[in-house]
Amino acid sequence: MxxxxxxxxxxxxxxxxxxxxxxxxxxxxxxxxxxxxxxxxxxxxxxxxxxxxxxxxxxxxxxxxxxxxxxxxxxxxxxxxxxxxxxxxxxxxxxxxxxxxxxxxxxxxxxxxxxxxxxxAPVPRIDPAVRAAVRALPVAAAYAALTAEDPQRAAVLKPADTTRVARALEVVRSTGKPLAHWQQQRxxxxxxxxxxxxxxxxxxxxxxxxxxxxxxxxxxxxxxxxxxxxxxxxxxxxxxxxxxxxxxxxxxxxxxxxxxxxxxxxxxxxxxxxxxxxxxxxxxxxxxxxxxxxxxxxxxxxxxxxxxxxx
The missing domain is CATH 3.40.50.300 (P-loop containing nucleotide triphosphate hydrolases)
Known part of the structure; x- marks a missing residue:
């Protein structure tokens, strides 16, 4: 506008x-x-x-x-x-x-x-290969990976929340920065x-x-x-x-x-x-x-x- x-x-x-x-x-x-x-x-x-x-x-x-x-x-x-x-x-x-x-x-x-x-949040485009690999993981494996790569985000998500866990993991893997970094910007x-x-x-x-x-x-x-x-x-x-x-x-x-x-x-x-x-x-x-x-x-x-x- x-x-x-x-x-x-x-x-x-x-x-x-x-x-x-x-x-x-x-x-x-x-x-x-x-x-x-x-x-x-x-x-x-x-x-x-x-x-x-x-x-x-x-x-x-x-x-x-x-x-x-x-x-x-x-x-x-x-x-x-x-x-x-x-x-x-x-x-x-x-x-x-x-x-x-x-x-x-x-x-x-x-x-x-x-x-x-x-x-x-201005999250850059996710690498398709990263997205495919993350979405192919069982939610338990994705949550374990997120706990290691973005513990702050993992701590506020439910381990069985397939959609949000996958999103957070693909962001940190594709951009090199956790989702919280991008969410601070609007x-x-x-x-x-x-x-x-x-x-x-x-x-x-x-x-x-x-x-x-x-x-x-x-x-x-x-x-x-x-x-x-x-x-x-x-x-x-x-x-x-x-x-x-x-x-x-x-x-x-x-x-x-x-x-x-x-x-x-x-x-x-x-x-x-x-x-x-x-x-x-x-x-x-x-x-x-x-x-x-x-x-x-x-x-x-x-x-x-x-x-x-x-x-």
Whole structure:
């Protein structure tokens, strides 16, 4: 994005854990502001076209005529990284500003939001031979190697975390420097050149968990099973993000006869709750403490976005 007077580049952000009502609030804000708006997805599941039901992607009716971007924008066969999403989000935000619209980011993927605002670590391109050799290692062997070559990183990772262990090991082997060295540097973030109007949703936990339970059961009744059946027919790699999305492994196990529908519901509810807990902790602690937090079930648009309404 170009630089200039940040007051001319407002960006609203509504973030928080799953089932906290972010999308509804984003649409309410868009309809309340006396300016045209566009809602931009910042949820790592809602980017996939294959996960309309399981990601709770807003339907056309639910958008209430407000333009939505980056919802269902990736095919499940194409993994969407934080860097991929941030690059697309930058373009959508710039297009919105050029059109005189207010971009409203909405989602619960903290890594996406942090990458967009703060930038990414400038890790050099990984040598393909190094990557192939590391990815061929059993996770136990990769973790042992990482413990020897980058003990600081190994100490904060779980030994069975295949993806992160492999990433850290390939970085130190390919670049000669540990991942922490590169993560101390950030490039490409838009935070300094926009006027951010953030709101973090942290509603009462019991209210949130009850919504998680109810929503997963409704998904099963409204097409989630058929959605997973279609995904399984595509025979995508089990490790791909779309196949690891909440609800997919639980329903897939039911379809394969590994457990009953009741067990699938119990597993899906628990997985959703666990995810919501992790998101809740992240959004409570990681964003700037200057960002306003709404801890009630309903949030006042005018109160939390007072500066935005004053434009």
């Amino acid at each position: 170009s630089t200039g007077d940040v007051s001319t580049k407002p960006v609203a952000l509504i973030a928080g854990p799953t089932a906290s009502g972010k999308s509804d609030l984003a649409i309410e804000l868009a309809l309340t502001l006396d300016r045209p708006c566009v809602v931009i997805n910042a949820d790592s599941a809602q980017v996939y076209s294959d996960l309309r039901v399981l990601s709770a992607r807003p339907s056309e009716a639910e958008t209430r005529g407000v333009a939505h971007r980056l919802f269902g924008a990736w095919d499940g066969a194409e993994p969407c990284s934080a860097a991929d999403w941030a690059a697309r989000a930058k373009r959508e935000i710039e297009d919105a500003h050029l059109a005189g619209q207010v971009p409203i980011l909405v989602g619960g993927t903290g890594l996406y939001i942090r990458t967009l605002l703060d930038g990414i 490039v490409g973030g838009i935070g300094p050149v926009i006027d951010l109007h953030p709101l973090v949703l942290l509603p009462p936990r019991e209210w949130l968990f009850e919504r998680c339970d109810r929503r997963f059961a409704l998904m099963l009744e409204n097409g989630a099973v058929e959605e997973v059946e279609t995904l399984l027919e595509r025979d995508l790699p089990a490790a791909s993000p779309v196949m690891r999305a909440i609800g997919v492994p639980e329903i897939a196990g039911m379809l394969r006869g590994e457990w009953s529908r009741e067990e699938a519901v119990a597993r899906g509810r628990q997985t959703t709750r666990n995810y919501a807990k992790r998101q809740y902790t992240w959004f409570r602690n990681q964003p700037s403490q200057e960002w306003p937090r709404c801890q009630s079930e309903r949030c006042s648009m005018e109160a939390h976005f007072e500066r935005l309404f004053a434009f």
